[in-house]
Amino acid sequence: MQDLMFADEPVEKREQLLRDNCDQIVERSYTRKFEQHEVNARREELENVSIQVAELEDKLAEIRADYKGRIKPLLERRGLILDELKARGEYVKGDCFKFVDVDEGKTAFYSPEGYKLEERPITPEERQRTVMQFVRRTGTED
Structure with a gap:
């Protein structure tokens, strides 16, 4: 069979000749080959679409960078809040108060609010009594 039917006839007449001479007309999907001017038009359209895509x-990318910059501190803050909720408190640095009880052999650290933060056995250096321990022991403040 021929690659091109009615090659000698103009393109406009070929369809009618094919209709008149075929055995059956069947509806199908197929790929229609482009003419050169159609290829050129599609390439130009591709170029325009590619430029628009690149601009968008x-x-x-600018919008993402902006939002990323705005989201980052919020994510960091959220992480800190989650950590605080897990610990059921916040991590702070400040003055704490150490009390040594030589009689019990314990040392305790207290927050400014008066909560005991830590208790441990006294070290050999802490065994020597201080003036404050003497005042607390006797109850005299003079």
Whole structure:
């Protein structure tokens, strides 16, 4: 069979000749080959669409960077809040108060609010009594 039917006839007449001479007309999907001017038009359209896509992707990258910059501190803050909720408190640095009880052999540290933070056995250096321990022991403040 021929690759091109009615090659000698103009394109406009070929369809009618094919209709008149075929055995059956069947509806199917197929790929229609482009003429050169159609290929050129599609390439030009591809170029225009590619330029538009590149411009929009640049804008999207700017918007993403902006939002990323705005989201980052919120994510960091959220992480800190989650850590605080897990610990059921916040981590602070400040003055704490150490009390040594030589009689019990314990040392305790207290927060400014008066809560005991830590208790441990006294060290050999802490065994020597201080003036404050003497005042607390006797109850005299003079």
